[in-house]
Amino acid sequence: MEYVLTLLPMLVKMAIVVGVLLLLPLPLTWMERKIAAHIQQRPGPMRVGWHGLLQPLADAVKLLTKEDHIPAEADRRLFAMAPVVALVPPFLVFTAIPFGDPVQVFGTEVSLMLSDMNVGLLFILAVSGIGVFGTILAGWASNSKYAVLGSLRSIAQMISYEIPMGFSVIGVVMLASSMNLSQIVAAQEGLWNVVVQPVGFFVFFVAGLAEAQRIPFDLPEAEGDLGAGYHTEYSGIRFSLFMLAEYLVVVMLAALNVLLFFGGWKGSPFFLPDTVWFLLKIGFFVWVFMWFRFTFPRYRYDQLMAIGWKVLLPLSLLNILVSGILML
Template sequence: MTFPNLTVFGHDPWWLILVKAGVVFVFLLLTVLVAILVERKVLGRMQMRLGPNRVGPFGLLQSLVDGVKLALKEGLIPAGVDKPIYLLAPVISVIPAVMAFAVIPMGPVVSMFGRSTPLQLTDLPVAVLYVLAVASIGVYGIVLAGWASGSTYPLLGGLRSSAQVISYEIAMALSFATVFLCAGTMSTSGIVAAQHGTWYVFLLLPSFLIYVTAMVGETNRAPFDLPEAEGELVGGFHTEYSSLKFAMFMLAEYVNMTTVSALAATMFLGGWQAPWPLSMIDGANRDWWPLVWFVGKVWTFLFVFIWLRATLPRLRYDQFMAIGWKLLIPVSLVWIFMVATLRSLDVTGVGPGLLASLALLAVVLIMLRRNRTRRREPEPAGQPYPFDPLAGGFPVPPLPGRRPHPEVPGDQDIGIWEHNGKSIPLDVVLSRGSDHDV
């Protein structure tokens, strides 16, 4: 059963709304617990080790025990923090992550406690914009956590995260524009209904690839986990957090992973609709079966998150920002222009052959343009960069026979090495090695 409009929403009694909200919250909590365990198990197998296998049968209680361990740890509050904001930041991170799931369709209309109700908490004419707005609020928890900690490295992690989320939320929103053009609606249930024949992952493959890249950057997951790069920032924005406050940041991260995975399934993989060839079975998209297909699609994306973490190394920050601003956003804009043009031509009756030719031509032009910009003229070989070990006041003892270069005014930027009665520039000595090599 599909949703022709939004009239099926808004008729549930208050107790049923509370039950559905509680079910969504419990579903997210259980998904987080299972995802942490599965991630550690899968990472262990991919890295040729066992993973957790001590607590409970086959290590199944490891996530629960870790949560209890965090709760029993002492909640330290460092001196010099802005205490109200410091305590509020984890809450700001968790609440928007849970709220975004309110408009995700998990199934069609079913019978629950004798009442017909959709497997969705609510829906809006601009439901996708609601998800983007709520997700953008979550970054304030990270930024405020870094700022309120009163420490350098958490502050740098918070600043990185703000720039990261702004960059990749733009690309994420642009990837949705083509879905809106094809579906004719911003309602999540309407977008699922519009994919009854063909999923948008096949029609809008560039948008899907852009969204998958952007959702990894949006959730601060490897290889885009720059706000919490352990080697540079000692944990990033949550360095000064412990106990349940630290656990709330981890909860927010995994709930965000579940939300963006559910949104990807809704926007591009037909939502709760059964995949082919299961969709050919009568009754595959009725009753409670669609919930199984939806959960399976969500876990497919969660596995992709885990796979990327085990496979790819962390990017440098300049590379990461270049991907967002120089690749994803320009490609998204070009793709939106192409889809809007083809959509307009299709309305006027232009054949599909011409549409495919125009699309192929545009892709070829883009690839040629990228290859041309990559070709650069070789830089002429110049003199080696002058290096002075005494520049900047570093405590390097002066070399014997060293004196200022006659052609360089001021301080000793380039020195002269006196060797066997010869005056040799110091940069030449340093570039060639020892005096015996000279």
């Protein structure tokens, strides 16, 4: 009986998180297409459902019924494995992301996260670093020059930007004296970290864009020069798994930005529930990512490397140094 009482909330939370994450790309694709359209003064999808709201469902049906093609010379086992490998890390990251303070349900305290790790931030950075394996495997297994080029670029990009990303959060960790995300949020009650750590936020945001492989850092899937990059040879359901992973990484980065620099769920106005306030902030960051996507062109490869190593890395080191001196 006791096991059930501890296991049941866990299972329910897991079911909710997995369900929401699996369904999340549907509204996000709609949002992305609408934002793209309105930036270009188009109405976007209008014909399926009210203002095209059912368009993602139609697209999903289309993707699921498409031919599942595997190139003749491809490494079949790796080719089948790669989308799953790409999908696991973004899901795994959400085990460590808190959505609010613990709440009372039927007299028992339920924490609004799957696992309250005291090294949550480290776990997230480590696991999201694994995400690059899906890309590498996909590019290698496809046996296609565009796919290999895309995955090579993505390896270089991920390694270059993971370093400033890791360094940029150290300032936040110093302020909160903890790597536990709930405590980092609790430390921001009153004053958001973005005020104290503007440079840290800037580096984290830019490195995050690069980690998510969004424009202006979407070289691994640059349509103009690589076909579609590492998923050139993928179609149907396997392709949609890559899309799912990409959207989840965007949501994850938005969540991290909010948790680390914008006070998480603290200080919600108008009696808004904390979790709703938190989700609204995440939504805002997702919107900002999409806004960036349809505003900027893509950086050249050497510019990408120069930004990573010559600008962001020194900036993040300087940030650590200055915040360390100020805290002493």
